[in-house]
Every structure is written in structure tokens, then in C-alpha cells.
Amino acid sequence: MSNQYNNSVRRIQTISTHLSHQNSSDSKVLKSNDHTLYDICVIGGGITGTSTAYQLSKEGYKVLLLEQYKIGHDNGSSHGDGRIIRFSYPEDIYLELAKLAYPLWNDIENESGSKLIQITGGIDFGSHKSQALIDLINAYKKHNIKYQVMEYQEANERFPQFNFQKENLIVYQQDAGVVYATKAVQTIWELAKRFGAVALDDKKVDQIKVESPELVTIQTVDQCIYKSKKVVLSCGGWINEILLRSQLNLQIPVEASQEKVFYWSPKPETKNIDYSQYSNPVSIYYGEVDAFYSLPQIEIPGVKIGYHHSGNALSSMKENKTKVYPPEFVEKIKKFVEKYNPGLDHSKESHSLTCVYTNTSDYHFIIDKHPRHQNVIIASPCSGHGFKFGPAIGKVITQLIKHNKTSLSTFHEFSLSRFNKSTNKRISA
Structure with missing residues (x-):
């Protein structure tokens, strides 16, 4: 290097x-x-x-x-109707930052008189062998962060927006939520x-x-x-x-990448399920190599679900919004939605947005x-x-x-x- x-x-x-x-x-x-x-x-x-x-x-x-x-x-x-706020990090540095950030967000809300955060609770899930989840639980213990490991039946009953599987390790943390970006x-x-x-x-x-x-x-x-x-x-x-x-x-x-997020509408037959920010927790799924995240419905109709670090590399910021997001990744997201959020219509997103990640090599x-x-x-x-x-x-x-x-x-x-x-x-x- x-x-x-x-x-x-x-x-x-x-x-x-x-x-x-x-x-x-x-x-x-x-x-x-x-x-x-x-x-x-x-x-x-x-x-x-x-x-x-x-x-x-x-x-x-x-x-x-x-x-x-x-x-x-x-x-x-830095745009959009919502971004996730959470303690769910395995690294000390980000838990330190999170402990600093939460009260500062509270100060900003008080000084401005504007509501900027909605606490929803947050779920991190994936395989029982997921190193990311194992490290996360250890970090929660080390930093005295309250959390709960849930059985999949309990999680599905409590959060009908999801369809967790028997093979999933499900970690719930009560303080996660959304920031109105x-x-x-x-x-x-x-x-x-x-x-x-x-x-x-x-x-x-x-x-x-x-x-x-x-x-x-x-x-x-x-x-x-x-x-x-x-x-x-x-x-x-x-x-x-x-x-x-x-x-x-x-x-x-650093390398900039053009990322895309998709919004998925509930199926007509699942209109009794509340996908709003007042009921639906944020989530992060860890696969073997992929990570997907979701946010509840805030302003834009539909549940926001994205494939983390999947976008096109940009040779310059002038290319932002001009590249075509890989169709095979859209299919991956659809399959993820079909499996874990079956109450949403996975056949076609209702809306999509682009944003930029500025990625360091680590x-x-x-x-x-x-x-x-x-x-x-x-x-x-x-x-x-x-x-x-x-x-x-x-x-x-x-x-x-x-x-x-x-x-x-x-x-x-x-x-x-x-x-x-x-x-x-x-x-x-």
C-alpha cells in the first residue's frame, strides 16, 4: 500500500x-x-x-x-427519508461513536424543536455460524448493551413483517431506529x-x-x-x-460507488400488517457473503430494502445516476424479499433511489x-x-x-x- x-x-x-x-x-x-x-x-x-x-x-x-x-x-x-441508527456494531470504535451520537441527536432535536429520530428496535439476523453476529453478541456483552436472542417462532409472532427461518440466529436490540436523513x-x-x-x-x-x-x-x-x-x-x-x-x-x-435502494409495497392481502416506522423494526441480514438491510415505511410508500455494497464503482462523481444498477443484483434483492418479507410484493419495486458510498479499502x-x-x-x-x-x-x-x-x-x-x-x-x- x-x-x-x-x-x-x-x-x-x-x-x-x-x-x-x-x-x-x-x-x-x-x-x-x-x-x-x-x-x-x-x-x-x-x-x-x-x-x-x-x-x-x-x-x-x-x-x-x-x-x-x-x-x-x-x-x-446524505439524503433520503430515513437512515438506520443503531448500536449493532462489533467494533469498539463504532460503539464508542454510537454512545456519543445518541445524546447528541437528542440535543439537536431539543434545540431545533424538530423530531429527527424514530426508535423502532433493530434486528440483526443470519446463520448461527455468522462471524458478524457472533462478534456482535460479544460486543454487546462487553459494552453492556441490552439485547435479546430470539427464537424464530417468537420473532415471527412479534414481528409479522418478517418470515424468519429455523436456521436463523436472530438478535434484537431495542434502541435501533431511523433518522430522517x-x-x-x-x-x-x-x-x-x-x-x-x-x-x-x-x-x-x-x-x-x-x-x-x-x-x-x-x-x-x-x-x-x-x-x-x-x-x-x-x-x-x-x-x-x-x-x-x-x-x-x-x-x-477511497472509491466512490453508486448504490441503489428499493421500496417494496405490501400485498393487498397483507394490509393488516403494519409496515410503518411505528411498528416495523429496522433489520440487517448477514448472508455468507452478502448483507441486506431494511427500513420501515417513512415518507416514501413501501419498505426500503437494499443490498449493502453492491453498487457500481464510479471513476468520478459525474457518473453518479448514469450507470445501470446490475440486474442480477435486483434479482437477488427480489429473492431476499420473497423469502424474508413475504407480505411485500417482490415482483416489482414501487420506487428506487440512488446514493453514493465513499468507500475506504477497509x-x-x-x-x-x-x-x-x-x-x-x-x-x-x-x-x-x-x-x-x-x-x-x-x-x-x-x-x-x-x-x-x-x-x-x-x-x-x-x-x-x-x-x-x-x-x-x-x-x-
Whole structure:
């Protein structure tokens, strides 16, 4: 990984030199309509960026938040009617984050007066030999998380939305639920502004320039310039593009993928079964190699069911929404729905949506400082499982900026340096 990483940096240097000459010949007079020196500029207004701006502004920092699209857009990873929130992780780092995230979500609801979370309970199930489930139960025990292992007859009686099998290990956890994704991002954006952040959408950053350890210049495509002491890059799938344009001699080892989620309507004969968020728990199924997840009906008609990490790799974010989701994977989802959710019409989805995962090679997050520029922070390419942790990630980044350390005992697991050696891909969703 080290040689690959260095080769990537050299390629970026070569391309960046070309871009620099090209930009200099096409240069325009820049508009500088903001003479404020900000403490931190956060680039990217998804769940990570808005949460970071919100937490920093609460701490009294002078914050600028820039989003390239309209706030709440559907071009990235932070939109939709619902995302799962849960404790169901086998790794210490994510249980630490979950314990931090739940009360922070409660704070956001109280401060905004908006309901953003519905607790549904959550079910993780699969084979009795599933290592992911075995590790999950051990983690629950270690961290004193309440859980219940259910017999399949009991689970089917309690949750008629499902058809669990005799061979299933079924683990129920009462605190899981859904977060209203688009509403949450918009709400936290407004809270950040209430606490003093300057939040601007339709402001695409062209490049950033590190002038010194205490000064960064940010240039947008509409020819505006902003100044800040530090920058947080929470750009998701666009992270390497902005690093390249900014000639920062760094390429993050991530790959964006275009994922698709499907909504399945109840059959007419099962109209007596409640598939709503007030009765239907979220679920994650672990097969031998595949993982599927489900959310109850929230706003969009139908139960949301997706095939985790099954989407097309994107060579750039411009390809998002243009590729065709593999038909054989649609068939896999249909068979899964037919077997485990027989009350739903598996013959044809009622609706579908695309979103983007920004995946690291080991499916863990990245939260770290640039190896050469300590006033540039790389914030959380989340590999398709980060939304629930948004406020906690914002808090951790705030701690990192304020104290140069965080409260997470295993924070080093999110470092960039881990890619200089062999890493193991996580097996849990």
C-alpha cells in the first residue's frame, strides 16, 4: 500500500502541475467579497460537514460552511427519508461513536424543536455460524448493551413483517431506529447558522491553497475568495478531486460507488400488517457473503430494502445516476424479499433511489489531519455506514481542533497512516 500511495502522490503532482499552467493561462479576476478571517472553513454540507459546522460554532469558533449544491440535495450520501441508527456494531470504535451520537441527536432535536429520530428496535439476523453476529453478541456483552436472542417462532409472532427461518440466529436490540436523513441535514444546517456559522450553498470550491500553518485561501468556481485558519474537507466522493485541484500532494485511498435502494409495497392481502416506522423494526441480514438491510415505511410508500455494497464503482462523481444498477443484483434483492418479507410484493419495486458510498479499502472511516498540512483535516469518507454518527463525528473533529486529541480511545483506527500497511476489510454492515 505504501508504494501505491507514493505513486499516486507522484501522479497527482504531475497532473496538478499541468492544471496549474492551464489555470494560469485562463485566469480571471477574482471577486473577494468576504474579508473575514474565519477560524475554520468546512467544505461539504452533507451530514458530516453540517454537523462539524454546528459543533464548532457552538464552541464559539467563527465558521464558514460551503456546499456546492442546494442544501439537502440528492447527489451524494446524505439524503433520503430515513437512515438506520443503531448500536449493532462489533467494533469498539463504532460503539464508542454510537454512545456519543445518541445524546447528541437528542440535543439537536431539543434545540431545533424538530423530531429527527424514530426508535423502532433493530434486528440483526443470519446463520448461527455468522462471524458478524457472533462478534456482535460479544460486543454487546462487553459494552453492556441490552439485547435479546430470539427464537424464530417468537420473532415471527412479534414481528409479522418478517418470515424468519429455523436456521436463523436472530438478535434484537431495542434502541435501533431511523433518522430522517434529508430533514436532519437541513435542520443541522439551520442550527449551525443559529449558532453563528456562515453557511452558503451553491458555492462549489474550486481549490484551496495552504498559505501557512495559520492561513488557508479557499477559491470557489464563481470566483470568490475566502480566508480561514483551518479547513475541514468533508467532501465525500469529491474529496480526491478537490485535493487534486488544490495540488496538496495527497490522494485518499477511497472509491466512490453508486448504490441503489428499493421500496417494496405490501400485498393487498397483507394490509393488516403494519409496515410503518411505528411498528416495523429496522433489520440487517448477514448472508455468507452478502448483507441486506431494511427500513420501515417513512415518507416514501413501501419498505426500503437494499443490498449493502453492491453498487457500481464510479471513476468520478459525474457518473453518479448514469450507470445501470446490475440486474442480477435486483434479482437477488427480489429473492431476499420473497423469502424474508413475504407480505411485500417482490415482483416489482414501487420506487428506487440512488446514493453514493465513499468507500475506504477497509470500510472504516477516515478522520485525520493532512500529513504535511496540520491545518487541513480530512473528515470521514464513511463507506456507506456513517450517517448515524454525523453529530458524533462533528464533535470528534471539534475536539481534534480544540485539544489536538479526541475522547475516543481507538481514534487511531481512523488515521491515514493505517494505509501504509496491510489492512483487513470489516465484515459487518
